Amino acid sequence: MSAGRYDLAVVGGGIHGASVALFAARGGMNVVLLEAGALARQASGTNAGTLTMQMTRAALIPYALKAHEMWVNAPRWLGHDVGVVACDGLSLAFTESEEELLSERADARSAAGAPITLVSKAEAACIEPGVNPEIRMASHCSIDGYANAYLTGLAYRRALRDAGVTVREYAPVTGLTPSSNGYELRLEPETIAASRIVLTGGVWLEPMLGWLNIQLPIKTLINQLSVTERTGPVMRTVLGIASGLLSLKQFPHGTVVIGGGWQGEGNRDTGVHRTSHDSTVGNARLAVHAIPALRNTRLVRSWAGFEAETEDALPIVGPVPGHPGVWVSGSVHSGYTSAPYIAHCLTQAILGHHPEMPLFPMDRLLAGPGSEAVPVSPEPQ
Template sequence: MGAATAFFLRQRGRSVILLERFLVGQQASGVNFGNVRRQGRFLGQLPLANRSRRIWGKIAELTGSDVEFLPVGHVRFAWHKEQVGVIEEYARHARQLGLDLEIIGRNSLRERFPFAGGLAVAGSYSPNDGHANPRLATPAFARAATRDGATVVENCEVLSLEKVGDDFQAETPQGLFSAPCALISNGAWGGRLAAAFGEAVPITPGGPQMGVTEPAPYFIRPVVGVSTSIPDEVIYLRQIPRGNVIFGGVRRGPVSLEVGRSKFDPANLAPQFLQLVRLVPALRHLRIIRTWSGVEGYMSDDLPIMGASGKVSGLYYAFGFCGAGFQLGPGVGDVMAELIDTGSTTTPISDFTIARFVQAREQ
């Protein structure tokens, strides 16, 4: 979010300083699954997701880098009959918001997606979604922002942020940085800085549980997920052209914000693998060669914080994307740059205002 905002602010001619706690893309932005999906989101988020998808389509041109974005489609399988009505209703509403989804019945699923195990009762297919490499995307925006004149300072933790007169001052181990506007976009740590400005929010850190298999012949083209109300059935996977299958889901691991790391819990691997072979039986023959985790921030209502501060002029937020921010990143950057530069945005983001928590406490 921060790197994309820096890039789009430079496109608008604004001077920018991007302060990175570690390296660009080292935290959640670089260790996530890499899903560029729109379906399954909160419906009010679709205008933002659609704006972001348009940027993904020209990301190589904008940044000058190949981030391995592949619009190969995204399919969600439903295991239970009662879920069919859920995906059908979602598709009806999504169509009104610019996202066309195809509902596929049981008999057509195996024909369309021969890798599937045949247990799903229906599926929802979004043909223009896909995946990208999270290790490449954020650094690409940061390099492009630097190319265009932004200042990017890595290994520069913000120890404190306060407004002094008309400017914000960020204290860091590398000195004091000042600017008339400030964007807090530091993921799971965002709640701490927001609280310092009197805008505490209910954010909880969590660690996604990720893994990757040895390479196999390329046979799973779309990104694959599940539509379910049962948390232990939540699984997702994608195969990259060189053959490895990347996967995640089922449970989250513990996180230490002080250490800034999250570990993969080996106890999660068995339930993950059960769900993986439920989706794609052929995966039972592959070795898992690496597992990892990261640090993500989850809001109590599963919606991010995005927009202007309700208390301090010139202060903005973009954090707490609840493990679903990778696809949104370019769009968030574009919207936040528009908001900071003009005072408004053409994409609705009122559902994500930090003021919703202040209002809830006052009621």
């Protein structure tokens, strides 16, 4: 049974997929968005909503700067508030080796356009009075902040509805085959026909590309986060450390969200993920080390979620080689910040326009005859 034909079918309802579907519909396309679970509730719904330059790879800084502006002005283009708080960001160094790492990464990101400068511990204490006085130095960025991931999902749902996108939740796609007029997507017990396809499945991009006999390994990270009970003001910045193992912020209502890539347990194929006690304890100890006042509060919940990463930790965004009309977008490490703008650039290409910034073709990651490697310069994270 066929459910009709669309100009564009987007497979995956995270921020990447929802943004592409929204922009394409506003560009005049008849769009269906297919999500195996609930809209924006996988990686896009279980992360901390951090909007940061300090944890973004240097190659993505120009995209993150544009996207940060989009996030701050979300009511203008998305049509709804997503709880964005714009504030300063600090990354801390406690040891000599962390100082070296911090300087290297700050230099790389600053050269890419991020307003990041190195500051003394006295200057850091003025920016964030709650910081541990044992720090040696810090890097400071005036463009930082966070969104509310839950509100973001609600905002996209309303915006997609207003734009006329057909949203199909709990509709897992099981296969993709070419047809005379494009492609057919298999959803048991029906099929959906579309002239163009965009795959935005995050960690599931690897099996999705397998539908087209393309082998591209996608690493699955199982990132953990925790949240504290409501407490009085203990910090006013987005905080991290040089190693990247801490992401810390206090929301307006008083809870503090603790993250930083500590790993839980789970499996992409089963879809199961769970927290690790050791990671929860280690992450909390690091948070208390950075902001000592947190010692007086308690954790109330911890959770885990999948994050995708390519071999070079840069995204795959662009056409799928050998399959006209099929596009891919995702696997952006720490990609919540840059997702809306990257999706904007991809949608420009899908609509036949020249993207404002270059895409990230997957050819560079494909081995074998006929693959065209796109050089990617090594860089600090």
